[in-house]
Amino acid sequence: MLRNTLPLVLALLSLAACRTKVEKVEAVDAYGYTERYTRSPEDYARQGRYQKLDSAGQLVEEANFVDDTLHGLRALYFENGDTQIVEHYQMGTFDGPYRVYYPEGGLQLEGQYSQNEMKGDWLKYYPNGQLMERVRFESNLENGPFVEYHENGNLKAEGTYRNGDKEHGELRLYDENGTLERKMDCENGICRTTWKREAPSN
Incomplete structure (x- = not known):
């Protein structure tokens, strides 16, 4: 479902580029990828929607540019188009x-950036959709409860x-x-056991 809505979102983001004169570009790079975008004829700055396709014509990336700078949504795709x-x-x-997704389509990782910094709670999931980890980030580092x-x-x-x-x-x-097995006291990643559950007697 997400895959089908992304092109529409990116198309809307690129509408601003239509207000000024731009030229369409389609070129093949040294690795065989085709790039499609519009640019300003004066300074060649990319404006609006950008697409990259592999040698088979499969979309592998799309984004939006303003004055040759990424602005708005950018998406990367697997070979199957997901x-x-x-x-x-x-x-x-x-x-x-x-957000990062598994090849099978399920969500693998999600979080929030603010001015180039990972902040708040980031969540990681197993392929079956079960939550694997929740950890607090601050200044691009894990800082806080997990x-x-x-x-x-x-x-x-x-x-x-x-x-x-x-x-x-x-x-x-x-x-x-879900039974508590061990308690540890840690200091900057160095931990020592303070309590351990006793093994059941035979």
Whole structure:
């Protein structure tokens, strides 16, 4: 469904380019990809909708340009035509939702950029759609609470990251049934066990 709506969105974004005189360009690069776009005849700056197709004519990328700068939605596609990555730009800067998809079509990763920085909660999913991880980002680094899940949906781990994927504070680990197995005390990614569930006696 998303794949079918993206061309319409990009076409609407490119309407602004129609207000000024532009020329159409179609060229094949050194790798055999065909690029289609419009540009200003004065400075050759790309304006409006941009498309890249492989040697078989399959669309692999489309985006929107303003004054030769990425602005708005950009999408990359798998060989079968399904959406691979959807990202947003504000005059060349990552800004807005970011999503990555599995080849089979399911959502793999989603988060939010603000002025080139990953911020807020980022979510990663298993191929079956089950949430794999939720982690807080700040300044492009994992900074804040995180929760991980087993593929069956049960809790796997919970704790806090600081300045990247370095556990800091209490870390709790769970087995596939969601039963607490271990508690650890961490400092900048170095953890020591403070409690461990005893193995059941025979």
